Every structure is written in C-alpha cells, then in structure tokens.
Amino acid sequence: MVAKEIDRREFIAEVGIRLVGTGLLLNQLTAKAAFGENKGSSTKKNRKLNMEYRTLGKTGLKVSAVSFGVMRLKEPAVLYKALDLGINFFDTADSYQNGNNERMLGKVAKEYGRKKIFIATKVHPFYLQKEVSEEYRLLAKKALDEKMEESLKRLQTDYVDVLLMHNIMNKSWPLNQEILAFLENLKKKGKARFVGVSLHDPRVYLDVIDQVSKAPIYDVLIAWFNFKSPSEHGEALKKAKKANLGVIAMKTQAGGYTKGSSTSLSPQQAALKWVLEKDFVDCAIPGMVNIEQLIENVGAVGKKVSWNDRKILHTYFNSIKHHYCIMCGKCYSTCSNSIDINTINRALMYCEGYRDFEWGRQTYRELSSRMNGLSCMDCSSPTCHCVNGIKIAERMKHAHTLFA
Amino acid sequence: MKKGIFLKIIILSSALVLFSLNGAKVMAASSMERLLPQGSSVSRWQLSAYHHYLPENLYNYINGAADLFISYGFIKLVGADYTSGAGKRENMVVDIYDMGRKLNAFGVFQSKRDPESKSLKIGAGAFGSEKYIFFYKDRFYVEIQTFLPSDKSSDVAMKMAQKVANGIAGDCAPPSELNYLPDASRIPGSEMYITGGILGHAFLDKGLVSDYKISGGVAKAFVAFFPSKEHAVKALDQYKSYLDAAGETWQALNGFGERGFFSKEPYHKIILVAQKSHFVVGVADLSHAEKGRELLKSIIRRIKNSI
Numbered sequence: 001m002v003a004k005e006i007d008r009r010e011f012i013a014e015v016g017i018r019l020v021g022t023g024l025l026l027n028q029l030t031a032k033a034a035f036g037e038n039k040g041s042s043t044k045k046n047r048k049l050n051m052e053y054r055t056l057g058k059t060g061l062k063v064s065a066v067s068f069g070v071m072r073l074k075e076p077a078v079l080y081k082a083l084d085l086g087i088n089f090f091d092t093a094d095s096y097q098n099g100n101n102e103r104m105l106g107k108v109a110k111e112y113g114r115k116k117i118f119i120a121t122k123v124h125p126f127y128l129q130k131e132v133s134e135e136y137r138l139l140a141k142k143a144l145d146e147k148m149e150e151s152l153k154r155l156q157t158d159y160v161d162v163l164l165m166h167n168i169m170n171k172s173w174p175l176n177q178e179i180l181a182f183l184e185n186l187k188k189k190g191k192a193r194f195v196g197v198s199l200h201d202p203r204v205y206l207d208v209i210d211q212v213s214k215a216p217i218y219d220v221l222i223a224w225f226n227f228k229s230p231s232e233h234g235e236a237l238k239k240a241k242k243a244n245l246g247v248i249a250m251k252t253q254a255g256g257y258t259k260g261s262s263t264s265l266s267p268q269q270a271a272l273k274w275v276l277e278k279d280f281v282d283c284a285i286p287g288m289v290n291i292e293q294l295i296e297n298v299g300a301v302g303k304k305v306s307w308n309d310r311k312i313l314h315t316y317f318n319s320i321k322h323h324y325c326i327m328c329g330k331c332y333s334t335c336s337n338s339i340d341i342n343t344i345n346r347a348l349m350y351c352e353g354y355r356d357f358e359w360g361r362q363t364y365r366e367l368s369s370r371m372n373g374l375s376c377m378d379c380s381s382p383t384c385h386c387v388n389g390i391k392i393a394e395r396m397k398h399a400h401t402l403f404a
Numbered sequence: 405m406k407k408g409i410f411l412k413i414i415i416l417s418s419a420l421v422l423f424s425l426n427g428a429k430v431m432a433a434s435s436m437e438r439l440l441p442q443g444s445s446v447s448r449w450q451l452s453a454y455h456h457y458l459p460e461n462l463y464n465y466i467n468g469a470a471d472l473f474i475s476y477g478f479i480k481l482v483g484a485d486y487t488s489g490a491g492k493r494e495n496m497v498v499d500i501y502d503m504g505r506k507l508n509a510f511g512v513f514q515s516k517r518d519p520e521s522k523s524l525k526i527g528a529g530a531f532g533s534e535k536y537i538f539f540y541k542d543r544f545y546v547e548i549q550t551f552l553p554s555d556k557s558s559d560v561a562m563k564m565a566q567k568v569a570n571g572i573a574g575d576c577a578p579p580s581e582l583n584y585l586p587d588a589s590r591i592p593g594s595e596m597y598i599t600g601g602i603l604g605h606a607f608l609d610k611g612l613v614s615d616y617k618i619s620g621g622v623a624k625a626f627v628a629f630f631p632s633k634e635h636a637v638k639a640l641d642q643y644k645s646y647l648d649a650a651g652e653t654w655q656a657l658n659g660f661g662e663r664g665f666f667s668k669e670p671y672h673k674i675i676l677v678a679q680k681s682h683f684v685v686g687v688a689d690l691s692h693a694e695k696g697r698e699l700l701k702s703i704i705r706r707i708k709n710s711i
Contacts, residue, residue: 071468071471071472072471072472072475072600074515074596074598075598075601075602075603075604076671077603077604077670077671077672078601078604080671081604081670081671093467093468093469095466095467095468095469096468096469096472097469097472097515097516098515098516098517098518098538099518100515100516100517100518100519103519122467122468124467135493135553136493136495136551136553139551139553140551166467166468167463167467167468169464200463201464287471289475289600289601289604290600290601290604290605290606291601291604291605291606292601292605292606292607293606346459346460362477362479362504362505366479
C-alpha cells in the first residue's frame with residue numbers, strides 16, 4: 001500500500017470520497033454503527049473461523065473452547081474483537097480493577113446483546129480468612145449480598161451466568177453453611193444461573209475439588225491447570241468432570257513466556273492446545289490484554305497437539321526450567337557471595353516472562369552491588385546450586401549484563 | 405605482623421559492610437512499616453499485625469487482582485490491621501503498595517478509580533467514602549478499608565489516609581508525563597496509564613490515554629512511550645501492517661512528519677497517528693479525521709517543549 005502526502009483540503013475530500021464510496025457516510029460513523037459493521041461482517045467470519053463450542057458440565061451452556069479471562073483488560077476493542085472471533089464466555093470478578101473490569105464488560109455486553117454471551121463473575125468470602133467477632137462476621141456476610149448487587153449493577157444486568165466463590169484457600173469454605181445459603185439464595189432469586197468456585201492454592205487443590213464434586217449445589221469449577229501441573233491435579237479434574245461439573249482451566253500458559261522470549265516457537269498455542277485436548281476441560285480462560293494475544297490464543301482452537309507441538313512444549317519447558325524460578329529459596333545458602341538469587345531471577349522473569357524490561361531492570365537495580373550479579377561476573381568457581389536445575393551462575397551473569 | 409594487621413582490617417571492614425547491608429535490608433522493610441501510623445498518633449486505633457507481600461505471593465492476599473499490580477511494576481506491599489473498641493469490634497486495614505515510580509502508582513490508581521465515588525484531597529489523587537479510601541502519592545498506592553459495626557457516620561478512614569499521606573515524602577503533584585496531554589476539552593478523570601496495549605495493540609505497549617470532548621463526540625488521545633526513536637518508528641510500521649491486514653487503507657497525513665497517517669480502524673472509527681521522537685501519538689474514535697488534527701498538533705507541541 002503506497003502512502004502519499006496530501007494537503008488539508010484533499011484530505012477532507014479523500015476521506016469523504018472513500019467513505020461514500022464504501023457506502024459509509026461520515027456522519028453515520030457513530031460507535032454503534034462502526035461496531036455494528038464489524039459485527040455484521042463477523043457473522044460470516046465466525047463460520048470460517050470455526051470456533052469450537054463445548055458443553056460446560058451440568059450447566060448445559062455451550063461455551064467457546066477458548067474463552068476470555070478479562071481480568072487485566074482495559075481496552076474494550078479487544079472484547080469486540082473476541083466477540084467477532086466467536087468467543088462467548090467472559091470471566092471477571094468484583095475485585096478486578098475495583099469493579100471497573102465489570103463496568104467495561106457490562107457496557108460491551110449491553111451493546112452487543114447480553115443474552116448472546118455468558119458472563120462469570122466472582123466474590124471472595126474474605127471474612128472466612130481470619131477469626132473475626134460475631135458482629136464483624138454478620139456484617140461481612142451481609143456484604144456478600146451487597147457485593148453481588150453491586151456486581152450486577154456494574155455489569156448492567158440482572159443475572160450472571162456463573163457466580164464463583166473466589167480463590168478458595170481453605171477446604172472448609174465450599175461446604176460452609178453461610179456460603180451454601182448465600183449461593184442457594186442467588187440461584188433461587190435468579191441472580192446467578194449457576195455457581196462454582198475458583199481455585200489455585202496447591203495446598204487445598206485436591207480436597208476442594210473433592211468437596212465441590214460431591215456438593216450438588218456446585219455447577220462449575222475454575223482451576224489452575226497447565227502442562228506443568230502435577231498429574232494428580234489432572235486426575236482430580238477428571239473426577240470433577242465425572243461429577244458433571246463444568247471444568248474451566250485458568251493459568252493455562254505457565255509463566256506467561258511467549259514466542260520470541262526464549263525460543264522462536266509459539267508455546268502459547270501449544271500450551272493452550274495441550275489443555276484443550278484434555279477431554280475433562282470444557283474451556284480455558286487465558287488472560288489477554290491486546291488483539292495480538294487474542295489472535296494467537298484463538299489460533300489454538302480445534303487443533304490437536306501435534307508431534308511438533310509436543311516438541312515445542314518440550315523445548316519450551318526445557319528452555320524455562322533453567323530460569324523459571326519457583327522461589328523456594330534453597331539456593332541462598334549455596335552461594336558463597338550471598339547474592340540475592342531469588343530477586344535476580346524474579347527480575348529476569350519480569351523481563352522475559354511478563355515482557356517488561358523496565359520492571360525487571362527496576363527490580364534488579366534495587367539490589368546493592370554486593371547482592372546483585374556483579375560478583376558473579378568474575379566468579380571462577382561458583383558454588384551456587386539450584387535443586388530444580390536453574391543454571392544460577394549463568395543466569396546471574398545474564399541479568400547483570402542485561403540490567404546493570 | 406604487618407600481614408596480621410592487614411588481615412584484621414580486611415575482616416573488620418567486611419563485617420562492617422555485611423552489617424550495613426543487612427541493616428539496609430531491615431531499613432527497607434521497616435521504612436515502609438514506618439509509614440503505618442501507630443501509638444498516640446492514631447488515638448484509639450491499635451496496630452495488631454503487619455503483613456508483607458511480594459509479587460510472587462500477592463495473589464494469596466488479593467486473588468486475581470494481583471495481576472493488575474504486577475503489570476504496573478509492583479515491588480512490595482506492607483500493610484497493617486488495626487482494631488478498636490471493646491472486644492476489638494472495629495477493624496481497619498491499611499495497605500501500602502510500593503509501585504516503584506509515580507507513574508505506576510498513578511496507573512493502578514486510575515485503573516481502580518470508581519467513577520461514582522467522590523474525589524478527595526489526599527496525596528496526588530484520592531477517592532472513596534466513609535468506609536474506604538484509595539489514594540496515591542509519589543511511588544505509593546494506598547488502600548484503607550474500615551469495617552465498623554455501626555452505620556454511624558465516621559471519618560476514621562479519612563483521618564488515617566491523611567496521616568499516611570503526610571508520612572510519605574514527596575509532593576502531591578500527578579506524574580509529569582500527564583503534561584503531554586492538553587488540558588483543553590480533556591474529560592477529567594479519564595486519564596489512564598496503560599500497559600499491555602493501547603487501543604488493544606501489543607505494538608503500542610505502554611503510554612497514556614485520555615478522553616476528549618470533540619465536536620459533541622468523545623475521542624481518545626494517546627501518547628505511547630518507547631525506549632528510542634527507532635522503536636517508535638518500528639511501532640508505526642507495525643500499526644500500518646495491522647491496518648493492511650485488516651483491509652483498511654491508511655493514508656499519509658500532511659503536516660505530521662513523513663510517517664504520520666490517518667485511517668479507519670476496526671473498533672476505533674477513524675484514527676490519526678504520528679511519531680515524534682521516541683513517542684507515537686494519536687487520536688482515535690473520531691467521526692471525522694479533520695476533527696482530531698488540532699488535538700494531535702497540541703500533543704506534539706507539548707512533547708516538543710518537553711524534550
């Protein structure tokens with residue numbers, strides 16, 4: 001496409017001619033018309049895109065295999081693009097951006113057609129986390145109902161398709177009588193069509209899935225699951241699926257490392273395919289903040305994990321296992337120079353994993369010269385050792401070269 | 405003998421260095437704890453416990469909301485639980501997030517800004533109610549939540565917020581980067597610091613956006629930051645490639661350098677985009693390209709004056 005310089009008058013004329021030529025007058029270009037145009041064309045595109053829809057357990061909802069973790073998103077254009085690509089299930093929470101995430105989703109849902117999409121939101125039973133007075137407990141319990149009302153208001157709807165108790169951290173929470181009563185009441189009043197829990201704490205992972213699978217009130221489970229998950233997590237999710245729960249996978253891409261960060265491959269798609277290929281997973285909700293990520297993730301739909309994908313994941317895993325620090329802290333005592341290995345690894349993760357060089361550099365530069373990688377540069381006999389195989393000395397030098 | 409003295413000096417100075425390093429570490433943690441008022445300064449409120457979180461465990465404290473903080477460069481959180489009243493009936497939680505720099509603190513603050521809450525004069529920006537107050541000052545973002553059994557009117561959150569804000573060094577000015585955005589026609593409170601994709605584009609990773617009232621409509625202006633001019637030029641090329649792939653025809657924009665262009669864009673109506681130094685600037689959501697020219701010029705003028 002060749003660009004040419006034009007002056008102000010030609011500029012106005014050209015825009016006018018171009019738009020009239022395509023049947024779009026300038027004054028018709030309101031937001032709705034513009035979005036309407038895209039939606040119209042997307043109906044045709046969806047057929048070609050071949051988005052896969054799966055039944056979300058006992059809810060019977062037909063949700064897109066790749067759904068949307070809205071969480072960090074601030075740009076509604078990405079939601080419109082997702083709708084155009086056939087995504088119909090959107091996950092948010094009252095706490096994401098202090099409710100602004102729900103506000104944005106609510107606005108888009110209203111404009112697009114609330115009934116055409118499925119919305120999941122979450123509230124956290126925060127008062128169960130610590131011992132509180134009876135008075136406080138009653139107040140907090142009442143606050144759960146208020147939180148739900150506020151969420152509905154922000155989402156501009158009178159119901160959500162799925163309401164989840166957020167981040168279950170204790171195995172007693174799912175069967176807590178107050179929580180059960182709260183959820184039953186929401187279902188009864190039609191404010192939540194279905195209910196469930198979200199879960200990632202490995203300490204309670206198996207117990208919570210076991211309890212939720214046995215409690216008839218629960219319909220859906222959102223759980224941390226990716227190609228690095230322990231096999232018993234997969235087994236637990238299989239049981240949940242057998243109990244007819246809708247199983248939604250989150251944190252599907254393990255660490256956020258993307259193509260170009262450590263290999264020339266696209267591990268995001270392979271990681272997503274790996275999750276979606278499990279017949280006990282109904283959908284995945286990767287968090288996305290821009291159109292490029294969205295397109296990359298949707299590209300995984302309907303594709304089987306090929307031999308090449310397995311190779312990609314293997315290579316990817318091998319490439320991150322030497323720098324993906326799990327922050328166990330066991331390495332500290334092995335370094336004779338008392339380098340702050342964890343922090344340096346974390347700085348590298350921000351840079352390589354989250355693709356935020358500035359953040360990595362900032363974290364690194366907070367360390368004094370005695371605790372950063374300076375001493376590693378001429379350390380001829382490193383004693384440092386990582387139980388998980390991270391090549392510490394090499395990584396410390398790399399960090400120093402990168403950030404110092 | 406001389407060798408012995410030399411060795412002693414080495415050992416002593418090493419011990420001193422190690423001591424000062426450890427001391428510095430303790431200071432780093434306690435300096436944030438010192439921002440949390442206690443004792444007579446908060447009258448009846450008693451600090452019952454501190455809590456500390458880092459990026460790797462912030463999720464344990466605030467669930468998925470942690471991702472927002474992490475995306476803005478979160479370094480650490482130091483907070484405290486306060487109780488008051490007979491049987492510790494009243495509770496208050498104060499959380500201070502070290503976001504590394506003012507722009508990051510501003511980014512979090514604006515992301516969480518409740519459009520229905522009233523603005524308060526605390527720090528560089530604040531909003532809230534009797535029950536909670538969120539504010540930022542310098543590199544810190546602060547949240548104060550109260551849990552009071554009675555529905556009686558109370559100003560405890562406000563008083564605590566003022567005390568915390570007063571303890572934070574630095575001025576109460578917003579980030580200087582906001583100066584790139586002209587004041588005229590700007591919709592107050594719509595300013596955002598975006599990370600991850602302005603207008604939803606990965607190639608416009610970071611920068612400021614704000615809404616403007618233009619000829620009865622609302623347009624979005626943006627200033628994307630890049631490490632160098634070369635990076636900005638590359639982003640502009642990526643933008644053009646994106647439009648090509650979307651089937652849109654971009655055209656050169658006279659008066660905005662050799663790389664300026666305008667086009668229709670999916671989901672953003674008409675956009676005007678230009679590059680100045682290590683910035684890519686633009687105006688989107690326009691019903692007519694001509695309507696964005698003055699605003700774009702004004703932004704570029706401000707950038708010129710600042711570099």
